[in-house]
Amino acid sequence: MSVARKPITPKPPRTREKVLVILQEQCKQCGLCIEFCPKNVLCYTDIYNRKGYHPVTACDIDACVNCEFCERICPDMAIFLAERDEAKKAYEEGAIEKGTVIPEFDAESKEESQ
Ligand code: SF4
Numbered sequence: 001m002s003v004a005r006k007p008i009t010p011k012p013p014r015t016r017e018k019v020l021v022i023l024q025e026q027c028k029q030c031g032l033c034i035e036f037c038p039k040n041v042l043c044y045t046d047i048y049n050r051k052g053y054h055p056v057t058a059c060d061i062d063a064c065v066n067c068e069f070c071e072r073i074c075p076d077m078a079i080f081l082a083e084r085d086e087a088k089k090a091y092e093e094g095a096i097e098k099g100t101v102i103p104e105f106d107a108e109s110k111e112e113s114q
């Protein structure tokens with residue numbers, strides 16, 4: 001029997017199939033998505049939307065597991081998961097409406113510009 005330990009190989013980074021999209025103008029700051037997110041991904045922003053609420057954003061988008069709880073629980077359909085390729089194309093073409101955020105892509109473009 002071999003006593004040699006198996007090499008410890010790090011797990012490859014998990015790739016999420018979908019990306020989180022937040023329609024910040026539709027958010028009414030009810031907090032349900034924040035409460036029900038199992039990974040504590042979501043938090044409030046400091047900005048005000050046109051309804052006078054602080055809309056949700058992702059404070060830890062890397063922790064998102066695509067579980068869709070936020071999408072299911074939001075009473076205003078202000079947060080959902082979208083197909084990555086489709087969302088990326090729209091994002092790169094600037095076809096994203098004002099007030100719509102895709103935290104994962106925002107984080108990537110921030111990193112690229114540094
Ligand atoms: S998909 Fe799941 S893990 Fe990701 S933000 Fe929504 S509730 Fe949280």
Ligand code: SF4
Nearest residue numbers: 027028030031033074
């Ligand atoms: S559940 Fe919807 S409306 Fe409520 S805080 Fe989250 S995104 Fe905003």
